[in-house]
Structures are given as structure tokens and as C-alpha cells.
Amino acid sequence: MRITTQGEFSKAQLADLRKAKMLSWLSLVYLSSVAIIMYLTMGTSQAMKTVWIEDMLSMVAPIMFLIGNAFCSRKPNAQYPYGFHACVDMCFLGASIALMLVGAFVVIDSAMVIAAQDRPTIGLVVIGSYEIWGGWLMYPALLWGTIPPIFLGKAKIKLSRNLYDKVLYTDAKVNKADGLTAAVAIIGVTGFALGWWWLDAIAALIISIEILEDGFKHTKDAITVLMNKTPTDMEGKIEKLPMEIKEYLKTLDWVKDVEVRFEEEGHILGGEIFLSIKKEYISAKELDEVTDHIKSMDWRLQDIIVTVTEKL
């Protein structure tokens, strides 16, 4: 049995991976603090409840990233000759499905609150000798949920591109969404402070639709990856790399025609290249040289088979 090489990341990328893991652990600590603060201040506000659920759900992505990367760094063996790269894709699917299911739940919950005309009723909170309306405490809680994710998300997006990690990218997008949802919730809280109870429920519905939309999109992306769809970039656009490889091979004078097919395998790309050649024979050494050159075009090209065939 020929076992694929472990490969994966360069030294610089390993440094980025360490940073990404640190950011994931930091995210988990931060999100735990947000979930606790939101729970203590949410009262009967539907918008606050939705933000609380979303913040707890946001922990799924960094957890999946840490689990996926722990497994994919294992060496391939006879039982798993292709390695464990697919763990990352499975974790991506797990995180996305969790997001989608809970998104669906909060959409239904928020719609029911609007239908029932449920109004948030928030009383006083006594801190020492001060009596404060509980609604005022929601603002600092929501600001704590709005500002840090902006920075966390930006840092993760850059690293996710360096590592070609879609789970990390999803996590960064979720952080950005957290910031937006907290901002929408502030509008909702202001609404019921003004006596416009419906603004709280509508804010909750907007937030929950956004969660559902994100979850659906990411689930679709994750499923297509597992179905060996042609590789896409972080934003979902088709990768140009396969075509670039094809163009390069056509420049070789002994190549008559070429076809390629690639798939994503976690962080890396695997693929087969079929050559139709002009000459009668080609040596193994020549094939290896071509394979090595292709692998040098992009760090992700680690599991490549180049073969010669009469008919394409």
C-alpha cells in the first residue's frame, strides 16, 4: 500500500497555525464571558435571548477548528493511506449544521414571539444602594459582544487564507456576524425602552434569519466539499489553480493534450493529471520532474498523480 506523504504546512504556516489556535482559545474564553454576561442581563428581551444563543453557538466553530487541526496533523497510515485531511472538512460540516439548526430554531421562536405580541418586561436591578433599570445594563453587555469580535474576525480571516482553512474562515465570518447581531440587538433594546416592544422582536427575527442564512450557506459549502466539488477559494469562487496547471503543461513540447481534476482534502488539494503525449515513451524520471514542478506551483498541491494515457 502506498501511503501519501504527510506534508501539510511550512514553518511560516505552522507559526500562523499556532496563532490561529491561540485566537481560537481566546475566542472560547471571550465567548464564554459574553454568554455569561448576556444570560445575567437578558431579562425577557427576545433580542437579547437570540444574541445569547448566537454567542453560545459561535463557540462551535473554534472548537471544530481545534479538533479538526488536532486530527489532520496525524501521519497517514495503512488504515488511512490518504491521511486525515478530511477531518477538517467534516468539522466544517459539523459547525455549519449546528449553525443552521439553531438558526432555524431561533427564527421560529422569534416569529412566535411576534405572533403572541410578547413584550419584554424589565424591572430594577439593585447594585449596592443604586437602583438601575435592567435595560440599561444590556447596553454594556451588548457593546462587550460587539467590539472584540471585530478584531478577532479580522485576525482570523488573514490567517485562514494563509492556511486555506475554511473552518477558521467560517469562524471569522461568525465573529463578524456576532458584532452585527449585537448592534441590531442594541437597536432592539432601544426600541422597547421607547415603548416600541415590537422593535425588540423584529431585531430578534432579523438576527435569527441571518444566523439561518449563514448556517445554510456554510452547510451547502461543506457538503459540496465532501462531494468532491472542484476546489473553491474562501469566498466560494472556483479556484484558478487547476487551469493554471493545465496551461503550464500545454507549454511542454512533448505534451499533446492534458486534462485535470482536483478536489479539496482539508487544507490541501489532491488531484489527477492526465497527459496525452506526442512521443512514444516517457520515463518515470521525466514524470517525477513534471510532478515536482506542479507541486512547487502552490503549497496546497501535495497529493498529485500525473499519468499518461492514450485517450483523454
Place this chain on the structure above:
Amino acid sequence: MWLQRIVIFCIVFTFGCSKLPADANDTLEHIQANKVIKIGVVINPPWTFMAQGELKGPDVQLMQNFAQSLHVTPEFQLLGYEEAILALQSFAIDVVIGGLTESIHGKEDVGYTRPYYTETFYIGTKNNNLKKKDLVHCSSPMLYKFVARKGYKPVSRVNTSGLPLAAASWQLQAAGYELSKKIYEQKHIFFIPKGENKFLIRLEQFIIQHDQDIPILLSKVANENNHTR
């Protein structure tokens, strides 16, 4: 960017506006304009009861004092529990009283205040000599399970003289019992319509300022009537 501006505006506006929060249905404004506060009463002795054709009880007294603080007249209306919930939901009344507690069914359908009194139940003894598996006379059937949970045997037969008594602390103290073992606690609240946050704040401020009134009113009830449940 536009979202950030709206958020900043919301924060500055609400903190700058001293009249907030507002009532969703202007309950406090209506009370002050009409000079009347409509109070739904669920009869539940000793909190609310009829005596010689007159409505009495600590909850009633507290509401009369609250109405006085608002310079309005209290208008009491006797209602069944479910009637009272429906009346609140349709804003036909402003508040419901009747010894209601945090654990009561139906609380989720209405708004409610912070607890105005925490009623603690004890097993009381005359000689502080309480042992596990002792028979304990329960002043109310609702205390049976709490007495049993603590390892005692609840009874309610007629001849219970000399037995320890499970009852509220204010009842035990009025009857000369020592408070030997705490068995249960329940927090009393008032119901208000949902979304009436300005009215709620006003009522809760009153509750905080008068948190010592209820124990005094309860001991008055215990001494006057020797009322047990």
C-alpha cells in the same frame, strides 16, 4: 458604517433621555391622568381576605399605600386567578395582588415585579427538641412534601398538641414557637401587564422603599386573627 452610527445614536439618545423607559401601553400615564389605579384581587388568606364585608390583608394595605404615593385612588375588583390574568393581558386592570408567588403557574403570560416579600417556612418547636422521623403537624397540606424531604413525618390529624408545627415563620413567631428547621421558601410578587416598564419601575421603587412593611402587616394579621392556613 451606517449601522455603527445608528448604534451610537441609540446609546446616546436613551442615556440622554431621562423619561425612559416608556410603557408600551402608557399604563402609568393613564393611572395618573384618571387618578385611579385598578387592582385585581385574588382572594388568598392571609394576603387578601374579606372580613365583615371589607377587603383586608397585607397585599391590600400595601396597594393602598402605593396608590397614596401616586396620589390616586385604588379601585379593587375581586377576580378569579385566570380572570385576573386575562384582565391584565387586555389592560383592563393595572396590577394583580393575592399572595402570588414566583413559582405560580401562569407567570409567563404576564409581567411581574421583583419579590416584595420572601416567606420562609420552618418547623417550629416549643423546646427546640427536634429529631429525624418526628411527627410534624403541617399548618397547610402544601408543606407535606417539604417536611417529608427533610426526613420528618407530616401529619394533620386533629390532636396535634405538643407536636412540632410546620408553618410560615411569622405564624410560628406569633404563636410562640422557636424556628428549628428551615424547610421551604417562597417569594411573593405582584403581576402587571407585560411591557409596562415605566409602571414597573415605579412599583418596584415603592417595594424597595417599603420592604419592611409586609413583616409588620403579617404579624398584625397573626396577632389579630391568629390566622393559620
